[in-house]
Amino acid sequence: MxxxxxxxxxxxxxxxxxxxxxxxxxxxxxxxxxxxxxxxxxxxxxxxxxxxxxxxxxxxxxxxxxxxxxxxxxxxRGALLSEPLPAAAIEWATALTAAALPEGQPYPRLYEALDGLLSAVEAAPAARGWATALVRYELLLLAELGFGLDLSECAATGVESDLAYVSPRSGRAVSAVAGEGYRDRLFALPPFLLDGGPAAWSDIFDGLRITGHFLTRDILIERQADVLAARERLIGRLKRIGGA
CATH class of the missing domain: 2.40.50.140 (Nucleic acid-binding proteins)
Structure with a gap:
């Protein structure tokens, strides 16, 4: 070899x-x-x-x-490891990648996305410049491992507009009308996951809640304690600057 x-x-x-x-x-x-x-x-x-x-x-x-x-x-990217927030982002992104991916199977899209995320952490003066990329990387990893979310249409009605929630069971989108009576059981779906572009801190944390749920349930089942501790440290630091 x-x-x-x-x-x-x-x-x-x-x-x-x-x-x-x-x-x-x-x-x-x-x-x-x-x-x-x-x-x-x-x-x-x-x-x-x-x-x-x-x-x-x-x-x-x-x-x-x-x-x-x-x-x-x-x-x-060693210089970033002396800064608490970039260091926490790098620690989590790389730890997730190492823990979740099986050895020897090619994931070229994940390689490009991880390199792009780390470059964004390196280049962005503020965390909001790369926090959306982090959420999208977690979503991509879920999809590449066969646990992708379906945000294309409402799971209850099939409509493709007015999507406002995500079902924690199925990972499918739910429209505002269909989810009205179940809001406390659903995740809020942040607009940037549908339309791209920048996001408010509240939207970023909504995105992280969604990905965190499915990563914990479907990917990091036997490796939660040590790997997810890195994610908790990162989110704690993001909340201190994002006001959550």
């Missing part, structure tokens, strides 16, 4: 005294794990940071063997 590719570092775990096991998202081969000799060294520590873009080479004698991974830094 030999693979040369760009990759986004998603998770790093120490192995022994000097090495590390690295899981990274590649554009054509999905999540790939590799053994990095000297991964805890002073030279490689700043390279092996979640969110960094690297040029990686994987080598293994058999398909069943954990490949050795060598890598060079292409773009560092």
């Amino acid at each position: 030999r693979l040369e590719t760009q990759a986004i570092i998603c998770a790093v775990r120490p192995h022994g005294e000097h090495a590390a096991i690295v899981r990274a998202l590649t554009p054509g081969a999905g999540i790939q794990a590799g053994y990095v000799r000297g991964g805890k060294s002073r030279t490689l520590r700043p390279v092996l940071l979640p969110g960094n873009l690297v040029a990686a080479e994987y080598r293994a004698r058999t398909e069943d063997q954990l490949p050795h991974m060598s890598l060079e830094l292409v773009a560092s």
